[in-house]
Amino acid sequence: MLVTVGDNRFHPLWLRDNCPCRECRHESGQRLLDTRSIPDDLTVVSVEGATVTFSDGHASTFDPDWLDAQSHPAERRRRRLWGAELTDELPVGRYDEVVDGGEALATWLAYVDELGFAILVGGPTEPGTVTRVAELFGYVRETNYGRLFDVRTVVSPTNLAYTGLGLGAHTDNPYREPTPTLQLLHCLASSAEGGENTVVDGFRVAGALTAVERELLAGHPIRFRYADAATELEAETPVLSVGADGEVCTVHYNTRSAQPFRLPESVIGPYYAAYQRFGRLLESPEYKLSFKLEPGDLFAVDNLRVLHGRAAYAPSGGERHLQGCYADRDALRSTLAVLSR
């Protein structure tokens, strides 16, 4: 059933589907041939070199190197897991270099792509800087919090982020669908005592769980919710998701917005045990990084992988003012790929 072309074997439908001729593939690279139109009983009539003739009369001439490459495993996205040892080599870019684009921007974006976070130092303290940094590589994801939002102590807060309370490691907005895949936080003022930022690699910590714990956290979606006078957001998602390759590919963890678990009686005990172990490992000094943003500094996290938190601060002992915004990974990776051409 498979046909040998060059050194490798291919399915007739696969070959026909991937014909590179101008009739089958638009110069933009998109497929013109609608795969659905290929007859089920298509066969290969002849192979000469890298030219394949099919029973529908069509002949396709492939680039032999391209054909050979298709038989090897696709390149995986680079991803480097980390723990507290990364303190010695924090992924830091300089604002004045990164805003100029080119290699400095590519390096900074690659930190976010590979490590799930990056810090940018020495920027302005001007309001709105955070969205301008997002626009260096992508697009702001506007939400009910606005294009950007202020994080500081307010009277009658609708969100704990707007108090002086410490916040344990969490991902943002798990009640949103789709969850924003990137978050940026920019420091405008930080004279208050405390309020250090923390980050932890959720994929690394998930790897420290037992297989049974991972399966519990991946197998039972839980609900997250946020509501105020103008908003009512609710989404159901498991704490961990595992891809077809068996690797953890998303983390949603937020004890503030998690709704009461609705789990079978036999599952609730083991589930809490796994949930508590994961939550506590996220706070373990073995995995957690801590740094204090100076005015003008900023950091970006991959919000489906790296959890962030902050130490408590005394709202009366000085000022702490951050601005945040959301954005998405697709544009970041696109910009990184284009800069790397």
Add this chain to the structure above:
Amino acid sequence: MLVTVGDNRFHPLWLRDNCPCRECRHESGQRLLDTRSIPDDLTVVSVEGATVTFSDGHASTFDPDWLDAQSHPAERRRRRLWGAELTDELPVGRYDEVVDGGEALATWLAYVDELGFAILVGGPTEPGTVTRVAELFGYVRETNYGRLFDVRTVVSPTNLAYTGLGLGAHTDNPYREPTPTLQLLHCLASSAEGGENTVVDGFRVAGALTAVERELLAGHPIRFRYADAATELEAETPVLSVGADGEVCTVHYNTRSAQPFRLPESVIGPYYAAYQRFGRLLESPEYKLSFKLEPGDLFAVDNLRVLHGRAAYAPSGGERHLQGCYADRDALRSTLAVLSR
């Protein structure tokens, strides 16, 4: 291990985690108590009515009705699968009523939520109308195509959407991560012959596959890609995703941007058989709806569920001009929930 309160049994950690007192839960509804801080060996010391006292000394008084409701299955999102029979009751709203908000807007948004698409008729033909409609309920997802994009025939197109070619049923932008969950298309001109829009319920069609076909399409992620001079987007996702409840919850199908499948030799044949069956069922008159947008009309689709397409049109025989934009479901559902309060 479980404790009886009222008519139901609860886990001690669950009860403590969901204490409604002002010390444990902020008035915003967010949990103040960090679940991680609850001791593993917590027990219930006494239960009196709906007041539970724990071994950590804390006492929680629950609303008995709330507690009882937690033991019943959570309400599921309404979702109504459909086929071609929906032609007789197309989900149509009137622009002048829907823009006024209130019940007409709620009804229109509920169509999108339950059926995965809705049509809006009688709107203006002014450019930019499409984003103003998105802003009635949510936020535009800006991409490399802009806040909005024009769909008409152009010279040297980088995308087949910008030609007069017919387009089979597809979801948009599967090469993006996260995939936009909503798409809106607004008609500014439609004097060309042909170019009818089509929609099909991907969840309904997935239900017509065999279990083996569904497992093949859900079990093997494929790659989608789009590239031009300034952009390089690539994402890997299966054609179908199945949630923890066993229901299909996302569809990604686009024969134009699908990259050559990299599948084991033993899988490629059965995979193509399932892929072709799904693709052809999507075009079957049993499932597909067709309608022609008049100038001023618009439609919205849930881009992870309802596939859209268009009949070919003769670019020389008149004008066809649409404007499109992307948005997301979370804000739509939030607006619908707030309007329904």
